[in-house]
Amino acid sequence: MRNLFKQNVVYTNLAIFYLIVSFLTRLVLLFHPITQSKFSIVEISKIFGLGLISDFLIFILIGVILWLYLIFLSNSKFKKPYGYIILGVFVALLLYIISGKSILSEYGGVLPEIGIAFVGFKTIFFAAILFTDKYRKSIRLALFSLTIFLFVLLIIQNAVSEFFFWNEFGVRYNFIAVDYLVYTNAVIGNIMESYPVVPLFASVGILAFAATFIIIKKSKSYLEDLPNFPSKLKIIVVQLLLLGSALLILPSIASQQNSSNVFANELQSNGLQKFYKAFTNSELDFFEFYESLPQEELAQFDTIIGVNYNQNSTSITSNGKEIKKNVVLITVESLSEEFMKHYGNHNNITPFLDQLAEESLFFTNLYATGNRTVRGLEAVTLCLPPTPGESVVKRKDNKNKFTTGSVFQSKGYSTKFLYGGDAYFDNMQDFFGGNGYDIVDKSSLNPNEITFSNIWGVCDEDMAKKAIQVMNDEAKTGKPFFNHWMTVSNHRPFTYPEGKISISGTAKSREGGVMYTDYALKQFFEMAKKQAWFKNTVFVIIADHCASSSGKTELPMDKYRIPAFIYAPGFIQPQKVDKLVSQIDIMPTVLGILNFKYKSKFFGKNVLKTNYIPRAFIATYQDLGYIKDGVLTIISPQKKVKQFDLIQQKNETLGTNYSIIYEEKPKTKIDVKLRKETIAIYQTASHILKTKKYEK
Incomplete structure (x- = not known):
């Protein structure tokens, strides 16, 4: 030894x-x-x-x-013929990456350049050592150093x-x-x-x-x-x-x-x-790093939060009869509001969604809770404010939770999660499977059902066709269904089938990805309208998060604003809702429209109720934001608290419902009431997860 x-x-x-x-x-x-x-x-x-x-x-x-x-x-690998064989392998690998057909190019971003640089470096210096006996030791020493x-x-x-x-x-x-x-x-x-x-x-x-x-x-x-x-x-x-x-x-x-x-x-x-x-x-302990309130002080916030700190459930009632319509929830990858014509985009890349918005219950002032897909999935599934660290979707303790799916299951619905990629990615299979959803992902498609795929999965059109097939099969059982479909095509590398839209898939542009997803959704709804179950179905379309999250402040609000619609022709009258709304409110609102009666642990509210108090949550992994009364309050590790007055900026080209862009001006004096309210909400959410009180 x-x-x-x-x-x-x-x-x-x-x-x-x-x-x-x-x-x-x-x-x-x-x-x-x-x-x-x-x-x-x-x-x-x-x-x-x-x-x-x-x-x-x-x-x-x-x-x-x-x-x-x-x-x-080794010295032996530079001897004939081994050295020439190895060099040939390096050259072939380099040409393969340069060709643009490697898996690195399929993913996109800077990966192809990194691959070319690394393999090119290895190839050049291997050749230098192979062909220069005189300088072999010096070159090797330089690389070694x-x-x-x-x-x-x-x-x-x-x-x-x-x-x-x-x-x-x-x-x-x-x-x-x-x-x-x-x-x-x-x-x-x-x-x-x-x-x-x-x-x-x-x-x-x-x-x-x-x-x-x-x-x-x-x-x-x-x-x-x-x-x-x-x-x-x-x-x-x-x-x-x-x-x-x-x-x-x-x-x-x-x-x-x-x-x-x-x-x-x-x-x-x-x-x-x-x-x-x-x-x-994937967790960050709220009680170690954030300011918290004494437990006896939290009771005053029960009404605002909607749940009690220690007995976190409330009865949701309705005067109407429960309506057992099918519900299809579509979370659209990276659909920022700025892509839509309603919000000032003049490139016409979302013609179908712009039309659908006019035919739907359209939420014009809604904010995503985070800037990752798993945050969006958490928001519409758990209807819970974001807690420090990773989304609950990616945590070990992510099963048997109180979810939108569990409410539908209690009403006799079948529940499924549909995803065009591999559901094991981002722990989605573990989360949805562990909460009673059946999984339909890329592996569920037969080879003849796949016309196009990239590193993220099959194109949205292929998944749309699969979704129609799944829903037709479900309709035959006589049970109502709740299906949650997560799209994939509006994601780097932004590749999709040729000839579908005016932007070529080889351009690998964000605008093309958005436009193709819009096209695929149009195909889905055209197929759905031909099915017997269509008139008995409520469709919910919402982005998982924005395409970008960077800005001048910790939480730039315009990078969290997303579109959302509830579409059910003949059942829901088209209407624009310009109240401040959180992503966690969408599904409780849908359940309210259906007059569902249930014991709720959701922090999300039915925004159509007269007692709804407008507020929203936005966050990164550690900065937790609360928007209310024209103020953005942010709590952060080291028990830091910041507040910003939200000063609306005028946009003459848009209607008032769509031009809500704010300057975030730091407050010189902290609003104590909003500070405590922010802490109370996030503290309660963290507590019930930590103490396993968010189980179904």
């Missing part, structure tokens, strides 16, 4: 460097001014003793990448990031760090404005160069005497044993973070392990 590590001196030296940096990071965080705590001898021993073991085990896990790189360093530099840079950069994260939150990485990774542009902008970036990055670069120089100097012998094949086999065996041991021991080490002193637990832990845990758990 000792000889193996001596032979693989590169791995050993990088491991030592990582452990030193981790130790120094712990030491700095221990004496940081924010660490206002005293530690016992036992706690100090665990912080540095168990912390060291934890760091070593984490390095074993992340070091797998380094092991693989070192294992594939670059690889080690990247590892060193990431280790130092992680330590610096941990310092700044601790400086802001007083903890190791949590879901906020995951949030920062998602909102990279906003985070980089914040760093640029908050810190002396040039000196900071320059210092990190100098440290990385210096550390790389020392490690290369001590490790250069590895290149001069690369392990032979039998030695590499032994190294692989040792690597697998270490990997298995690390996976087995780490949970036990983590369980020792059991001090009553939170700082002691955080310092003992490893930041990368905490980041991984946050990424997989």
